Amino acid sequence: xxxxxxxxxxxxxxxxxxxxxxxxxxxxxxxxxxxxxxxxxxxxxxxxxxxxxxxxxxxxxxxxxxxxxxxxxxxxxxxxxxxxxxxxxxxxxxxxxxxxxxxxxxxxxxxxxxxxxxxxxxxxxxxxxxxxxxxxxxxxxxxxxxxxxxxxxxxxxxxxxxxxxxxxxxxxxxxxxxxxxxxxxxxxxxxxxxxxxxxxxxxxxxxxxxxxxxxxxxxxxxxxxxxxxxxxxxxxxxxxxxxxxxxxxxxxxxxxxxxxxxxxxxxxxxxxxxxxxxxxxxxxxxxxxxxxxxxxxxxxxxxxxxxxxxxxxxxxxxxxxxxxxxxxxxxxxxxxxxxxxxxxxxxxxxxxxxxxxxxxxxxxxxxxxxxxxxxxxxxx
Amino acid sequence: xxxxxxxxxxxxxxxxxxxxxxxxxxxxxxxxxxxxxxxxxxxxxxxxxxxxxxxxxxxxxxxxxxxxxxxxxxxxxxxxxxxxxxxxxxxxxxxxxxxxxxxxxxxxxxxxxxxxxxxxxxxxxxxxxxxxxxxxxxxxxxxxxxxxxxxxxxxxxxxxxxxxxxxxxxxxxxxxxxxxxxxxxxxxxxxxxxxxxxxxxxxxxxxxxxxxxxxxxxxxxxxxxx
Numbered sequence: 001x002x003x004x005x006x007x008x009x010x011x012x013x014x015x016x017x018x019x020x021x022x023x024x025x026x027x028x029x030x031x032x033x034x035x036x037x038x039x040x041x042x043x044x045x046x047x048x049x050x051x052x053x054x055x056x057x058x059x060x061x062x063x064x065x066x067x068x069x070x071x072x073x074x075x076x077x078x079x080x081x082x083x084x085x086x087x088x089x090x091x092x093x094x095x096x097x098x099x100x101x102x103x104x105x106x107x108x109x110x111x112x113x114x115x116x117x118x119x120x121x122x123x124x125x126x127x128x129x130x131x132x133x134x135x136x137x138x139x140x141x142x143x144x145x146x147x148x149x150x151x152x153x154x155x156x157x158x159x160x161x162x163x164x165x166x167x168x169x170x171x172x173x174x175x176x177x178x179x180x181x182x183x184x185x186x187x188x189x190x191x192x193x194x195x196x197x198x199x200x201x202x203x204x205x206x207x208x209x210x211x212x213x214x215x216x217x218x219x220x221x222x223x224x225x226x227x228x229x230x231x232x233x234x235x236x237x238x239x240x241x242x243x244x245x246x247x248x249x250x251x252x253x254x255x256x257x258x259x260x261x262x263x264x265x266x267x268x269x270x271x272x273x274x275x276x277x278x279x280x281x282x283x284x285x286x287x288x289x290x291x292x293x294x295x296x297x298x299x300x301x302x303x304x305x306x307x308x309x310x311x312x313x314x315x316x317x318x319x320x321x322x323x324x325x326x327x328x329x330x331x332x333x334x335x336x337x338x339x340x341x342x343x344x345x346x347x348x349x350x351x352x353x354x355x356x357x358x359x360x361x362x363x364x365x366x367x368x369x370x371x372x373x374x375x376x377x378x379x380x
Numbered sequence: 381x382x383x384x385x386x387x388x389x390x391x392x393x394x395x396x397x398x399x400x401x402x403x404x405x406x407x408x409x410x411x412x413x414x415x416x417x418x419x420x421x422x423x424x425x426x427x428x429x430x431x432x433x434x435x436x437x438x439x440x441x442x443x444x445x446x447x448x449x450x451x452x453x454x455x456x457x458x459x460x461x462x463x464x465x466x467x468x469x470x471x472x473x474x475x476x477x478x479x480x481x482x483x484x485x486x487x488x489x490x491x492x493x494x495x496x497x498x499x500x501x502x503x504x505x506x507x508x509x510x511x512x513x514x515x516x517x518x519x520x521x522x523x524x525x526x527x528x529x530x531x532x533x534x535x536x537x538x539x540x541x542x543x544x545x546x547x548x549x550x551x552x553x554x555x556x557x558x559x560x561x562x563x564x565x566x567x568x569x570x571x572x573x574x575x576x577x578x579x580x581x582x583x584x585x586x587x588x589x590x591x592x593x594x595x596x597x598x599x600x601x602x603x604x605x606x
Contacts, residue, residue, distance in 0.1 A: 217404060
């Protein structure tokens with residue numbers, strides 16, 4: 001088996017950073033009425049700025065694939081590689097631009113580089129780790145020498161008023177159902193990418209990948225963040241594709257993106273349990289983790305969970321949490337790559353330091369973790 | 381690193397891992413799934429109380445049995461177990477009141493018996509409690525008390541909303557939501573008291589938690605099957 005190293009990272013954030021006050025200028029208001037929950041939701045999720053791939057008039061400035069391709073280009077440059085040297089492209093996203101064919105094909109098309117191996121992952125946030133693990137195993141097995149992994153999201157297109165107006169009445173528009181409204185203030189657009197190779201780059205910092213773990217708990221949870229059905233109850237919700245026409249699905253509210261909050265909170269202990277089982281399996285000590293990169297905020301952990309973690313000797317001190325959610329927004333599958341990119345760019349990483357990445361997915365309950373060690377070649 | 385703490389942290393990790401699996405599997409038990417979906421009937425609530433009652437009655441009895449199995453070297457812990465049993469041994473009366481205020485039949489209440497899952501759970505508890513110095517039962521307490529601390533409030537509120545009940549009618553679950561947290565703190569202190577020096581106890585606590593969690597689910601899966 002070969003080793004696997006992250007040798008470069010890149011990002012693409014469309015347009016300017018937008019403040020909380022500007023959100024509705026871009027994604028619009030349902031039935032022309034501003035939501036009464038905006039300020040409260042933003043206080044809760046703590047996001048201060050984000051980027052959108054649409055303009056104020058609702059024009060689409062990019063595609064999801066184009067953003068992903070831009071991030072791959074930036075990561076490739078950071079790794080000091082030619083684009084044409086990429087032998088494997090593993091992509092991740094919540095929703096590609098087209099229903100068919102696969103998203104990775106679209107990203108390859110945008111890159112315009114010679115034929116290569118392709119892997120296309122569609123899930124929610126954790127699709128990033130699925131794509132990464134594919135590349136990691138591929139490099140370890142010696143199948144390829146240069147792999148590009150990207151995560152990208154174009155969430156804002158879900159949030160245009162037209163996506164809701166069949167299921168939110170004019171009377172409700174000021175106070176829309178929370179399962180629909182919350183995500184409008186939470187998710188935004190962007191792309192991130194990393195390059196994975198069997199050797200560290202010849203100068204500067206690379207990240208050796210020690211292990212990547214991922215588990216699904218869909219055996220015990222219904223869909224929590226979902227689109228394509230108007231209910232997450234298996235008794236009532238039916239897939240959008242089972243309606244007579246796509247228009248019927250839209251009229252019945254099956255095309256909006258939703259989040260079931262109650263279910264979300266029930267997932268926290270499961271994620272914690274999985275984290276503890278990985279502590280046992282890999283015998284790592286929280287005190288030895290230098291940087292913890294959670295796609296998650298310390299605030300949403302809650303006091304009770306924190307107490308439990310401390311009693312289990314599992315709490316990574318909060319000053320070691322590194323997270324750029326508040327400035328780049330919640331970008332789903334792009335998020336972990338955007339964090340790694342910023343960490344590599346802004347932190348003074350020293351050889352031997354360790355990084356633990358955590359990507360939970362509320363979609364239908366997935367958790368994933370990745371352990372990295374900083375290596376540095378001379379001339380850093 | 382400070383040794384005793386590390387040992388207790390390791391046990392806590394095992395217990396939380398078991399708890400997390402238990403709690404998420406709990407959500408898939410038919411009666412709990414229906415509560416979470418808002419599909420509970422009043423009759424279901426009566427059924428839950430009636431079935432739960434047996435375990436609540438037995439709970440303080442097995443803690444008392446465990447106390448009598450603890451020898452003098454652990455007098456402090458024996459006091460804790462006795463206090464714990466004393467605090468809880470009449471809790472079922474609160475449950476009985478809840479049952480009667482939601483239209484439950486008194487005759488039925490007094491003649492109720494354990495469902496087949498509760499039989500297994502109870503037999504297991506008494507068996508463990510009868511062993512010398514049965515400190516592995518701390519694992520069982522973590523699961524059962526944890527249910528009170530982490531789940532009882534949601535449970536009570538859901539039932540209350542769906543069936544349009546008053547707080548008094550779900551007071552048993554609300555009371556446990558308010559009081560079981562202290563017991564978790566006690567557990568942590570107990571784990572740090574030196575009992576983990578006994579080789580093999582840590583693993584036994586973890587296993588007893590796993591068995592108890594499984595049998596607790598069985599009790600809920602077998603609601604009404606006597």
